[in-house]
Amino acid sequence: xxxxxxxxxxxGYYLARGLLDNGHEILIIEKDHKxxxxxxxxxxxVSLCGDGCxxxxxxxxxxxxxxxxxxxxxxxxxxxxxxxxxxQKFNVxxxxxxxxxPKNEHIFAKLGIEHTVDGVALVLEHIKAQxxxxxxxxxxxxRDRSLEIVLVRVAEGSLAAGKSVKNLSLPLGSVASLMVRxxxxxxVPDSDVVxxxxxxxxxxxxxxxxxxVQAVFGISAQEESG
Amino acid sequence: xxxxxxxxxxxxxxxxxxxxxxxxxTDASSFDKLPSDFKGTALLESATDEEGLEKAxxxxxxxxxxxxxxxxKNAMAAQIAKQIFGVxxxxxxxxxxxxxxxxxxxxxxxxxxxxxxxxxxxxKLEK
Numbered sequence: 421x422x423x424x425x426x427x428x429x430x431x432g433y434y435l436a437r438g439l440l441d442n443g444h445e446i447l448i449i450e451k452d453h454k455x456x457x458x459x460x461x462x463x464x465x466v467s468l469c470g471d472g473c474x475x476x477x478x479x480x481x482x483x484x485x486x487x488x489x490x491x492x493x494x495x496x497x498x499x500x501x502x503x504x505x506x507x508q509k510f511n512v513x514x515x516x517x518x519x520x521x522p523k524n525e526h527i528f529a530k531l532g533i534e535h536t537v538d539g540v541a542l543v544l545e546h547i548k549a550q551x552x553x554x555x556x557x558x559x560x561x562x563r564d565r566s567l568e569i570v571l572v573r574v575a576e577g578s579l580a581a582g583k584s585v586k587n588l589s590l591p592l593g594s595v596a597s598l599m600v601r602x603x604x605x606x607x608v609p610d611s612d613v614v615x616x617x618x619x620x621x622x623x624x625x626x627x628x629x630x631x632x633v634q635a636v637f638g639i640s641a642q643e644e645s646g
Numbered sequence: 647x648x649x650x651x652x653x654x655x656x657x658x659x660x661x662x663x664x665x666x667x668x669x670x671x672t673d674a675s676s677f678d679k680l681p682s683d684f685k686g687t688a689l690l691e692s693a694t695d696e697e698g699l700e701k702a703x704x705x706x707x708x709x710x711x712x713x714x715x716x717x718x719k720n721a722m723a724a725q726i727a728k729q730i731f732g733v734x735x736x737x738x739x740x741x742x743x744x745x746x747x748x749x750x751x752x753x754x755x756x757x758x759x760x761x762x763x764x765x766x767x768x769x770k771l772e773k
Contacts, residue, residue: 475744497718509748531725
């Protein structure tokens with residue numbers, strides 16, 4: 421595949437390395453001369469120095485034959501402009517934008533760029549995963565289906581502990597798809613399996629129902645006061 | 647949006663004609679360019695996000711003009727104003743003539759100072 425990457429910062433550079441290792445043809449378009457030189461030194465001739473939002477620069481990059489276009493600069497307006505031009509002017513089949521301000525996700529979608537990666541949210545979820553205080557962690561968003569795959573930790577004193585999977589009263593459309601119990605192999609839980617504190621469940625839930633799910637697995641008021 | 651020389655001058659002209667003007671910029675010192683008798687609102691906000699535009703009462707606006715230094719900011723703000731808030735008249739400055747052409751195809755009204763100025767210079771030379 422021929423992949424064009426806009427932005428040769430940390431994300432662009434390591435993305436390029438990964439794609440090169442997998443045998444893809446890539447080109448990084450980066451404004452900064454120093455960054456371009458560094459990439460030339462380390463990765464070979466894979467960069468083009470210029471503004472990836474300029475039509476002339478993109479034409480020079482051979483965008484007409486690109487299979488994929490990825491914009492990962494630190495400026496959302498640049499990522500939006502580059503992706504819109506790639507998608508709507510040059511008809512690149514796959515266009516993906518990095519989003520720096522989480523609020524911009526739905527703006528991008530409304531303006532025609534549906535495939536976005538929210539860098540801040542991803543880092544945030546990874547940090548939350550390291551800290552046990554957060555009972556619900558987003559693993560993946562299936563945006564076109566409005567579904568989320570989340571990991572739920574059943575804490576000591578959780579309302580869910582002692583209940584069977586079928587009695588959990590998860591929001592409509594949710595599925596407890598995988599159960600991870602200490603010392604046991606992962607398994608798809610039967611509806612009769614009784615949840616214990618310390619269990620972890622991977623669940624498929626409708627987008628926006630996170631609070632309801634948290635409530636199902638929340639700590640009972642008694643325990644909290646005690 | 648954008649209180650540079652052009653933005654400030656446009657705001658002054660419209661304000662003097664009695665229009666209700668709100669001007670946004672992310673640099674407070676840029677508002678020094680506004681005349682002392684400017685009756686409109688100067689707002690220290692970014693117009694490339696919805697919150698900043700909401701604070702500028704964009705829903706009540708009849709027109710939105712984006713004239714920051716950066717083409718991409720102007721294009722993004724203009725698209726938000728038009729597509730998300732449905733402002734009737736939206737104009738943005740796009741320096742890159744090729745990109746201006748592209749944004750016109752998206753339904754944005756763009757002005758490329760590069761083209762306009764080059765044309766103007768040519769006319770003057772031919773006189």
